[in-house]
Amino acid sequence: MTAEIIQSTSAPAAIGPYSQAIKAGNLLFCSGQIALDPKTMQMVGANAAEQAEQVLKNLAAVLTAGGASMAHVVRTTIFLASMSDFAAVNEVYGKHFGNHKPARATVAVKELPKGGLVEIDCIAAL
DSSP states (O other): OOEEEEOOTTSOOOSSSSOSEEEETTEEEEEEEOSBOTTTOOBOOSSHHHHHHHHHHHHHHHHHHTTOOGGGEEEEEEEESOGGGHHHHHHHHHHHHTTOOOEEEEEEOSOOGGGOSEEEEEEEEO
């Protein structure tokens, strides 16, 4: 099985030695997205809900580049700088996924890149 690197100019460029996503067989493994504006590479959003909006837009752009959509997502992981933001992020997440409910884990972490409040990664089945 070969692995294909997926890149989208509609999502922020990787800020380290990793790919936005890797397609392997019928699976698309998307790296964690934070609330970076893809054009300016600056953080967007003053709170976790606003950042989650940008994070999910970025994730959708990577999914599209890989031939998928939110409806193809089978697993996500949400990383929060504070678990007190769980409800606010959950509301935004629910809006973006609608009736589609992938398997998910949510964890609180000490810090996120660039001082972000939320990061989300996913796996999609094509």
